């Protein structure tokens with residue numbers, strides 16, 4: 001059996017319906033991603049050598065399928081699942097960089113516009129006197145700095161690093177390990 005057929009069979013067997021078109025809509029990506037440093041994990045579809053491993057959950061019956069790779073997650077043809085998987089991976093890499101005491105800058109190495117919005121939607125920025133009690137101002141600042149072509153001023157750099165350290169990293173850790 002080829003790997004796509006195998007994926008569909010396993011997913012359907014663990015869903016409440018018998019056809020792929022409706023079964024695929026019953027699933028969500030469980031927050032988090034696991035890394036196999038040896039790249040030695042085999043996907044439920046039989047595809048070998050996964051590095052980043054996800055788990056998915058059926059929202060109707062609670063069934064969980066893992067290990068599954070991002071290629072198979074794309075097969076569900078769901079923007080939510082695809083975005084969640086890529087955001088969880090980006091958050092995982094951010095936490096890893098923080099653990100390694102890397103200097104995390106607001107660059108495409110760690111961030112994307114999509115990820116900044118995801119962080120805002122997940123309450124990374126909290127109301128405070130520094131943002132006039134409106135977290136949107138922090139999000140808007142970060143987006144503006146991310147898009148900026150000229151170098152950041154020292155004050156802008158400082159604010160960016162404070163928001164990364166005290167808002168974004170704790171939020172990333174919480175999303176991955178609630």
Ligand SMILES: [Zn+2]
Pocket residue numbers: 003007043044045046047068069071072
């Ligand atoms: Zn697969």
